[in-house]
Every structure is written in C-alpha cells, then in structure tokens.
Amino acid sequence: MQKLPHLHNENTLELLRTKPEDEVFANVSATFGLISDATRLEILWLLCHTEECVMNIAAAVDMSSPAVSHHLRILKGAGLIISRKEGKEVYYTLADTDEAALVHKIVDAVFDMNCNLN
Amino acid sequence: MQKLPHLHNENTLELLRTKPEDEVFANVSATFGLISDATRLEILWLLCHTEECVMNIAAAVDMSSPAVSHHLRILKGAGLIISRKEGKEVYYTLADTDEAALVHKIVDAVFDMNCNLN
DNA sequence: ATAACAATTAAACGATTGCTTAATTGTTGA
DNA sequence: TCAACAATTAAGCAATCGTTTAATTGTTAT
Numbered sequence: 042m043q044k045l046p047h048l049h050n051e052n053t054l055e056l057l058r059t060k061p062e063d064e065v066f067a068n069v070s071a072t073f074g075l076i077s078d079a080t081r082l083e084i085l086w087l088l089c090h091t092e093e094c095v096m097n098i099a100a101a102v103d104m105s106s107p108a109v110s111h112h113l114r115i116l117k118g119a120g121l122i123i124s125r126k127e128g129k130e131v132y133y134t135l136a137d138t139d140e141a142a143l144v145h146k147i148v149d150a151v152f153d154m155n156c157n158l159n
Numbered sequence: 160m161q162k163l164p165h166l167h168n169e170n171t172l173e174l175l176r177t178k179p180e181d182e183v184f185a186n187v188s189a190t191f192g193l194i195s196d197a198t199r200l201e202i203l204w205l206l207c208h209t210e211e212c213v214m215n216i217a218a219a220v221d222m223s224s225p226a227v228s229h230h231l232r233i234l235k236g237a238g239l240i241i242s243r244k245e246g247k248e249v250y251y252t253l254a255d256t257d258e259a260a261l262v263h264k265i266v267d268a269v270f271d272m273n274c275n276l277n
Numbered sequence: 278a279t280a281a282c283a284a285t286t287a288a289a290c291g292a293t294t295g296c297t298t299a300a301t302t303g304t305t306g307a
Numbered sequence: 308t309c310a311a312c313a314a315t316t317a318a319g320c321a322a323t324c325g326t327t328t329a330a331t332t333g334t335t336a337t
Contacts, residue, residue: 044218045215045218045219046214046215046218046313047212047214047215047248049211049212050209050210050211050215052208052209053205053209053211053215053219056205056208056209057219060201060204060205060219061204061270063197063201065270065273066197066198066200066201066204067197068273069194069200069266069269069270069273070194070195070196070197070199070200071195072269073191073192073194073195073200073269074191074195076187076188076191077188077189077191077192077195078188078324078325079181079184079185079188080184080325080326081188081325082184082187082188082191083178083181083184086178086179086184087171087174087178090170090174091168091170091171091174092168093167093168093171094165094167094283094284095283095284095285096164096165096282096283096284097163097164097165097168097171100162100163100164101163101171101175101178104326105326105327105328106283106284106285107284107285107286107326107327107328107329108325108326108327110284110285110286111285111286111325111326112325114285114286126284126334128283128334128335129282129283129284129333129334129335130165130167130283130284130334131283131284131285132167139272140272143268143269143272147265147268147269148187150261150265151187151190151191151261151265152179152183152187154257154258154261155183155186155187164283196294196295198295198296199295212313212314213313213314213315214312214313214314222296223296223297223298224313224314224315225296225297225298225299225314225315225316226295226296226297228314228315228316229295229296229315229316230295232315232316244304244314246304246305246313247303247304247305247312247313247314248304248313248314249313249314249315
C-alpha cells in the first residue's frame with residue numbers, strides 16, 4: 042500500500058507508514074473474537090470472579106456441557122483461562138497473566154459503559 | 160438460574176445474584192464483535208487517526224469498495240463512526256462519543272499488549 | 278468388576294458472516 | 308445531456324461458527 046486514489050488528507054499518507062502489520066490486526070481481532078460471543082463472554086465473566094467445574098458453569102449459563110466444554114476449550118487455547126483437575130471434575134478459572142488481566146479490565150470497562158452496576 | 164449441580168464454592172452462589180442480564184452480555188459481546196474482524200479493525204484503526212473517503216480506505220486496506228462499504232455500514236450502524244458527504248465522496252471518521260472513545264482506548268491497549276510500538 | 282457420573286470429543290446441522298460480481302443511485306464536469 | 312466516477316445496494320456463495328446429539332474417556336464408589 043503506497044498509492045492512494047485521492048489525496049485530500051496529508052495526514053493519511055504519514056499515518057499509513059505507521060500502520061501495523063496485517064498479522065497484528067489478525068492477532069488483535071482474534072482476541073476480541075474470544076469475547077464477541079455472548080455465551081463465551083458470560084462464561085469468561087464468571088471465571089473472572091470464581092473458579093468452577095464444567096457442570097456448574099453449564100448450569101449458570103443455562104447451556105449443555107458439550108457446548109460449554111467447547112467454549113472453555115477456545116478460551117483455554119487462547120491462554121485466557123486455566124484448568125485444574127480434581128477427582129471427576131475439572132475446575133476452570135481466569136489465567137494469572139497480563140493478557141487475561143487486560144481482557145478482564147476491558148470487559149469490565151465495556152460493562153460499565155453499558156451502564157450496569159457491575 | 161438458582162440451583163447448581165454441585166457446591167464447592169460458596170463464592171459462586173453469591174456471584175450469580177450479581178450476574179448481569181442476558182441482554183447486557185448480548186450488547187457487550189456485540190460491541191466486541193465489531194472489532195473481531197481483522198479488516199473491520201484495520202478500517203477502524205485508520206478512522207481513529209484520520210478522515211477518509213471510501214476509495215482511499217479501500218486502497219489502504221487493500222479491499223474492494225463494496226466490501227469496505229459493507230464494513231463502514233456496520234461500524235456506522237453501531238455509532239462508532241460518522242460520515243460526511245462532500246461532492247461525489249463520502250468521508251468517514253471516528254464518532255465523537257464516549258463509546259467510540261472507549262473502543263479506541265481499548266483497541267490501543269490491546270495493540271500495546273501485542274507489543275507493537277503503536 | 279461394574280455402575281454412576283463428569284468431561285471431552287466427534288459428526289452433523291443450521292445460521293451467520295464476509296466477500297464477490299453486478300446493478301443502481303447520485304454527483305460532477307465536459 | 309451525457310460520460311465518468313464515487314458510493315451503495317443486492318444477490319449469491321463459500322467459509323466459519325455455535326449448538327445438538329451421540330459416543331468415548333476417565334474417575335470414583337459400590
């Protein structure tokens with residue numbers, strides 16, 4: 042990307058030189074994709090505040106355990122949550138990482154904006 | 160949601176009483192959905208920093224104008240960007256609202272975390 | 278051993294999403 | 308008036324996504 046069809050804004054040309062790589066946009070959008078589904082967001086919200094087993098998570102979000110398992114897999118694959126096995130159960134909670142903390146903060150901020158007590 | 164299959168965590172029951180309505184999760188996840196697509200995120204990133212016409216945006220993100228028009232429609236529908244018509248061209252830029260400012264801030268934060276100068 | 282239960286995996290599906298091509302609207306300048 | 312151009316809209320399509328049902332793995336208690 043070097044040539045623009047029109048040139049009404051000097052600012053834009055300079056800006057394009059600082060534009061991040063496509064890969065960065067892909068990574069960042071993938072992070073937002075993790076919380077772009079209402080069910081997954083609800084699960085993550087829960088795990089930001091407690092540690093729970095799959096059955097309880099499923100009951101809390103009113104969804105089947107395979108469905109919940111699927112979402113947990115995605116969140117875990119992204120490193121946002123961790124799991125711990127104890128007996129028959131697997132307990133999930135938010136990962137203790139900078140990325141997870143940032144996502145938590147971001148989620149809270151948007152909940153706040155949607156003006157709910159939170 | 161009142162009954163949990165198991166009860167290993169007192170915390171959870173109390174937490175569930177403070178859980179936001181389903182509608183809130185839907186709204187918040189929809190906001191993240193806006194920036195969960197790499198192309199749309201790239202367009203929004205541009206419009207956070209400049210004002211441009213459709214053709215220039217299309218050139219900058221290397222995509223057809225119908226495709227860009229489609230994304231602009233979604234972002235505008237959500238109130239994140241505004242448009243201004245001048246002659247044959249329509250110029251888009253970030254909306255001057257609290258919500259748009261928050262999204263901008265959030266996007267910047269995640270770009271930072273992906274450790275790119277930004 | 279086996280029965281009960283928690284969790285995951287797999288296959289199938291319906292719905293949504295993002296892009297393409299083609300047609301349409303609206304504006305400017307010849 | 309007409310030709311060129313910017314933008315939007317519409318229809319169609321492939322790919323992705325989220326859920327369901329069914330089967331499977333693994334653990335505990337009888």
